[in-house]
Amino acid sequence: MTRILLLGFGAIGRQLTGLLQPEVSSGRWALQAVVRDVEAHEARGSLGVELHSNDGSHSNDGWRELVDRADLVVECAGVSAARDLGPGVVAAGRDLVLTSVGALAYPDTRAKLLQGPGRLHITPGAIGGFDLLGAAAEADGLAAVRIRTRKLAGSLVQPWMSAEEAADLRALRPGDEPKVVFSGGPADAIKKFPGNVNVAVALAWATRGTGDSATALERSLQRVQVELVADPDAELSSHDIEASGPAGRFRMRFESAPSPENPRTSGLTAISLAHTLRRVAKSAPV
Ligand SMILES: NC(=O)C1=CN([C@@H]2O[C@H](COP(=O)(O)OP(=O)(O)OC[C@H]3O[C@@H](n4cnc5c(N)ncnc54)[C@H](O)[C@@H]3O)[C@@H](O)[C@H]2O)C=CC1
Numbered sequence: 700m701t702r703i704l705l706l707g708f709g710a711i712g713r714q715l716t717g718l719l720q721p722e723v724s725s726g727r728w729a730l731q732a733v734v735r736d737v738e739a740h741e742a743r744g745s746l747g748v749e750l751h752s753n754d755g756s757h758s759n760d761g762w763r764e765l766v767d768r769a770d771l772v773v774e775c776a777g778v779s780a781a782r783d784l785g786p787g788v789v790a791a792g793r794d795l796v797l798t799s800v801g802a803l804a805y806p807d808t809r810a811k812l813l814q815g816p817g818r819l820h821i822t823p824g825a826i827g828g829f830d831l832l833g834a835a836a837e838a839d840g841l842a843a844v845r846i847r848t849r850k851l852a853g854s855l856v857q858p859w860m861s862a863e864e865a866a867d868l869r870a871l872r873p874g875d876e877p878k879v880v881f882s883g884g885p886a887d888a889i890k891k892f893p894g895n896v897n898v899a900v901a902l903a904w905a906t907r908g909t910g911d912s913a914t915a916l917e918r919s920l921q922r923v924q925v926e927l928v929a930d931p932d933a934e935l936s937s938h939d940i941e942a943s944g945p946a947g948r949f950r951m952r953f954e955s956a957p958s959p960e961n962p963r964t965s966g967l968t969a970i971s972l973a974h975t976l977r978r979v980a981k982s983a984p985v
């Protein structure tokens with residue numbers, strides 16, 4: 700039996716649990732989840748997952764024991780939790796699947812996550828096409844990589860915004876002009892919108908090319924250009940990717956229904972994560 704420990708049991712963790720029922724009900728996989736407040740989660744239904752509470756600190760004994768007993772840890776809690784708790788997982792020799800890929804944009808976290816001995820696996824999440832883009836990047840075939848993400852305005856409101864900025868976003872109504880809320884690189888984007896642009900860092904990871912992973916990712920983060928748009932007409936969250944260079948010109952568009960539990964998150968993310976887990980479990984590289 701493969702013991703999988705979920706860090707976080709929100710929209711992605713709960714949808715993932717449903718998607719993994721074939722493995723769970725056959726007894727091949729067992730799921731546990733670390734949450735902030737067990738009682739609150741039990742009130743929503745634990746979906747058969749054994750829940751444990753965590754005070755958010757990596758020195759918590761309960762958390763360390765759970766990690767030691769797991770075969771695989773799956774982070775789906777947010778960039779901050781990934782930065783706080785992810786490095787300890789790989790240091791303990793456990794494989795970690797990262798959903799909050801934005802954690803890799805922070806050089807100190809990146810160094811620890813890539814240091815091992817546990818292996819780090821990155822889910823493509825809400826976007827895809829990484830096989831082709833990765834191949835082109837490895838052949839030095841890409842010179843420019845761009846991603847434009849559109850989401851409903853309300854899902855882009857952040858705690859650091861002024862009351863006026865937040866109110867302007869919330870006031871956008873269908874038919875109003877879309878508003879660009881960020882334009883720049885993935886490392887700045889993820890600091891400002893940690894729950895919305897993990898895909899931009901994942902795209903930088905996918906197109907990092909060859910060589911030492913940490914150095915290659917840093918270079919790639921400089922190349923990727925991100926635009927984040929609040930779109931009052933966006934029934935679906937969308938990601939438009941454009942990459943070009945000596946290998947050619949590639950355009951991809953991903954549109955997916957937002958998760959009913961968390962409108963910041965595309966429903967496709969958990970679907971992609973389930974696929975990543977199945978590949979990791981078979982030890983195929985993802
Ligand atoms: N790679 C991708 O394409 C995408 C990545 N994401 C990432 O996935 C994260 C989770 O997304 P959702 O499930 O939609 O968010 P959510 O807010 O619905 O669920 C996250 C859960 O994790 C819990 N949590 C946070 N810190 C914790 C800790 N230290 N210990 C235990 N539990 C903790 C929260 O209380 C919450 O219940 C996002 O914050 C984002 O970083 C989200 C969408 C796409």
Ligand SMILES: O=C([O-])CC(=O)C(=O)O
Binds near residue numbers: 893898899936965966
């Ligand atoms: O789910 C999405 O559409 C993308 C997202 O939130 C992220 O990358 O953080």
